[in-house]
């Protein structure tokens with residue numbers, strides 16, 4: 001029965017691994033950069049995060065945050 005138990009243990013492990021492998025969800029990341037003014041650090045950019053593959057030196061996008069009727073752009 002020893003070999004049988006070993007097989008059953010292997011089955012358990014493969015089932016566990018399969019349940020952890022979930023389909024990767026593509027989640028839209030936000031930029032989240034806070035406003036440059038110290039008084040407005042609660043204002044964070046709601047634009048999509050810049051592509052991390054962009055080469056260094058690529059200028060930032062125009063950060064934006066819509067707070068009610070106020071649109072902050074920096």
Ligand SMILES: [Zn+2]
Nearest residue numbers: 031045047063
């Ligand atoms: Zn931004």
